[in-house]
Amino acid sequence: MSKVDGTNSTSLSEQAAEWVILLSDGEISHELRTDFETWLAQDSRHREAYEQVDHLWQSLTPQKRQSRKGIKLVLSIVLLLCGLHGLPLSEWLAGEHTSIGEIRRIALTDGSHITLDSDSAADIAFDTHQRRIILRRGRLLAEVTPDFSHSQRPFIVETRDGIAQALGTLYTVEQSDYDSIVNVIESRVAIASRARPHQPITLQAGQSIRLDRRQLYQPKTTSTSATSWTQARLIYQDALLDQIISDLARYQKGVLKINEQAGQLRFTGVLPADDAEAALIILQDALPIHIKQYGGWLVWIDLQK
Structure with missing residues (x-):
């Protein structure tokens, strides 16, 4: 392989990882270096992606020289994990x-x-x-x-x-x-x-x-409660339940989902940001909603029947 495929079918992270692999050899040909510089110049995001992947590799093995096969294996695993979690490399790094x-x-x-x-x-x-x-x-x-x-x-x-x-x-x-x-x-x-x-x-x-x-x-x-989350409190004044559930999702493991009609209900009060389950109980006591949990990872919020 003399150059990296730059088509849309290959993600930037994958392209960058291939360049890290290619440039890991001790001797780099003038042609390969030219191809690499051309790829960098094609899009400003290319350099950012390459630096992220190269930084990742250096942080994993800062002192030890690895074979091309070893580099490819480790980078492949990391890229797979990023894909599974839906996170770009920049967030992992x-x-x-x-x-x-x-x-x-x-x-x-x-x-x-x-x-x-x-x-x-x-x-x-x-x-x-x-x-x-x-x-x-x-x-x-x-x-x-x-x-x-x-x-x-x-x-x-x-x-x-x-x-x-x-x-x-x-x-x-x-x-x-x-x-x-x-x-x-x-x-x-x-x-x-x-x-x-x-x-x-x-x-x-x-x-x-x-x-x-x-x-x-x-x-x-600006809301008067814009910084209340720094004290683990979420303060609402006539707020849509849909927005409140979206906020709580930041503090809750798993997935929070709400029925569209239930999302139009409004709430005024204070919820604990450090206890999402307690916050949901407060909402259920204050509003005509029903909350059901499925397997500890999915919470469904609906109007009371």
């Missing part, structure tokens, strides 16, 4: 993770802190020019201190959809399957979409915005 039900506050080297919500993943990428947090999955709270280094590095939280640069002290960033949400708790935050990185807008304290890769949407008022 993230420097900071929280498990389901875990909420963790992390001290950063500049004196700032981030708090990762349940089932979240992020990379901390500080250098001499910037303080960057890359949110791979889930939600975080950023508590930002001024940078007293000579370069006064900006503090940025990056998601798949864009960036949120701190102009103050306190804000949350969330990345879902479809979009990202930024809530400004104190001071100001500059937000830009991935498609228009040089056209940011500035949000004030008490404002929230949704964004995807293409655009920013109309700012809204």
Whole structure:
């Protein structure tokens, strides 16, 4: 094999893994190197995928030289596991993770802190020019201190959809399957979409915005309970049950599913984020719903008959 198949039928991770295998030989021909550089230039995502897989391999065997067959076996197993769990490599490789039900506050080297919500993943990428947090999955709270280094590095939280640069002290960033949400708790935050990185807008304290890769949407008022999850509480005011169940799914192992009609019910109250089963009991006592569990991994919520 002299070059990697770049068709859509081969995933980027698989292509990158093949290049890691090919380039693992001690002697690399000029033709192979040229093919590799051509592949990198085809799409900006190629370099990112290659660096992720290469980093994975180096972290697995940092000192020991392996045969091409050994590299291929290990990378194949890892890629299979990623596929089975539905997670991209970037989430497996993230420097900071929280498990389901875990909420963790992390001290950063500049004196700032981030708090990762349940089932979240992020990379901390500080250098001499910037303080960057890359949110791979889930939600975080950023508590930002001024940078007293000579370069006064900006503090940025990056998601798949864009960036949120701190102009103050306190804000949350969330990345879902479809979009990202930024809530400004104190001071100001500059937000830009991935498609228009040089056209940011500035949000004030008490404002929230949704964004995807293409655009920013109309700012809204931030919920007064936007950070309640950091104290393991979920506070709702006339909220749709469908949204509440979506929130609880972050803290519950297995799958939560709700009937469409039941999802239109509304709830006002406080739920414990650290005890999803107790939260479901509170909802069942407050609303005309029936909750049934199947095998400990599926919870079905329906209207009472």
